[in-house]
Amino acid sequence: MSVADAHVLAAYGRQFWLRDSTGQEWSAVTRGRHADVVTGDQVAWQPLGSGQAVIEQVRPRRNLLRRSDLHRTKALAANLDQAAIVVSGEPPFSEELLLRVLIAAEREGIACMLIATKADLPQSMERIDARLKLYETLGYPVIRVAAKADPQGTASILQNQLTGRSTLLLGQSGMGKSTLVNLLVPGAELRTQAISSALQTGRHTTTFTRAFELPAGGWLIDSPGFQVFGLAHLSVSEIEHGLREFVPLLGHCRYHNCGHRHEPHCAIRSAVQTGQIDSRRHALYVQLRDEAEAIQ
Ligand SMILES: Nc1nc2c(ncn2[C@@H]2O[C@H](COP(=O)(O)OP(=O)(O)OP(=O)(O)O)[C@@H](O)[C@H]2O)c(=O)[nH]1
Ligand SMILES: [Mg+2]
Ligand SMILES: [Zn+2]
Known part of the structure; x- marks a missing residue:
């Protein structure tokens, strides 16, 4: 019997979390040693029973954002409409890492925007404002928000940008990605904890990439903060x-x-x-x- 394709919500090592076409979720592994599955993929799969599933095949991707060093490529997410790089002035973001992400996304034809958070912290925005203006001049949308001080305003600004699209949030650790997800997706924290305990990962800083469905449609994908972003796969x-x-x-x-x-x-x-x-x-x-x- 064949079943309709499923959507990969989370990838952690060789374990995956799927949502099938009826909305049911499954913990999944891949068949054999093939583990080239990433959050955002559409996959052919089969149930194994008791909430367990096996991924048979990955469907062709529109795009695949990745980073790489000499030895290894790390796939971050697939089938994206856009990437939102989350930056803040507290701690100050690295412009080098930002540029690396922008270059990797450009190569895949993925549109990018910047979300500057923590506008409520003194000097956080002032510190980075001149640099943000430069990126606006270059044509990247820059959205300034204060997730903590103005959650409602932040949610409504971001909903305009995110609804109906598949967006990967990425950036350095501590910039505020998960805080935005928790603001926009009711129950995201609980969902994260459920997946974390099923996959036996930690809970505080984000440790794996996972997609959340937005209430008004679209996908918001949270990802672990990074300190390096290699471009060894690019010419x-x-x-x-x-x-x-x-x-x-x-x-x-x-x-x-x-x-x-x-x-x-x-x-x-x-x-x-x-x-x-x-x-x-x-x-x-x-x-x-x-x-x-x-x-x-
Ligand atoms: N003052 C202030 N603090 C914020 C804001 N957004 C996030 N924070 C704080 O910044 C810290 C890091 O936030 P997270 O959302 O966990 O950051 P993250 O980008 O998901 O970090 P990783 O998962 O490690 O990549 C937390 O202590 C948040 O409470 C904001 O708008 N204002
Ligand atoms: Mg996080
Ligand atoms: Zn020249």
Whole structure:
């Protein structure tokens, strides 16, 4: 007997949490050693009885956001409409990590926005405001919220952006991702605890990626904070194209293989000198390019 595809709500190591087409949820494993299943996947599956299921096959994905180092690729989530990078000034977010995420998402054609939280903390926003404005200038929507001080206002602003879409929340640990999920999805905390105890994980900081259905439709996916975000799976060209202000200038340097570092008559460096391109973004780009060239 064949059953309709299920939606992968959570992935933890080799264990998964599924929702079937009737809304019933299942703890699942994959058949054999194949474990290439990720939150947001649609899968063919079979019940094994007593709430246990087995995943037979992953359906083709629209996109797959991932990070990687030399040894391993980590898939974060699949079939996304957008990624929301959660940042705050307390603790100050890393612009390098932000850029890495933006580049990885660009490569997959996933739209990105920034959610800046903790507007209620003194100086939290002031500290990062100039940088946030830069990202707005680059065309990334930036949503400023205070989840703790103004939960209702925060919920209504975010509902506009999130309803009906599948959105991955990601960012460094402690930025406030889970706080936003708990605000927007009634019962999310309890749901998390249920899955955590079924999968035997910890409970405080987020330890695995999980999707929650939004009350008005769409999916909100919480993920564990990260401290590194490797781009070993990307080419130098993909990195260049991930800085959107670079794109119109690519191909305008004197040398077709210009690295935009020290080369003469470089369109990108000229734009940095005139202030048209932000010098900090350029410096981060050089760092990422050095890193990519060292391993390619
Ligand atoms: N003052 C203030 N504190 C906040 C706000 N949002 C979150 N916090 C606090 O920041 C801390 C971290 O919040 P979480 O939502 O757990 O952060 P996270 O991004 O999910 O962290 P990880 O799961 O470790 O990746 C908690 O102590 C929250 O109470 C906010 O808007 N204002
Ligand atoms: Mg969390
Ligand atoms: Zn150049």
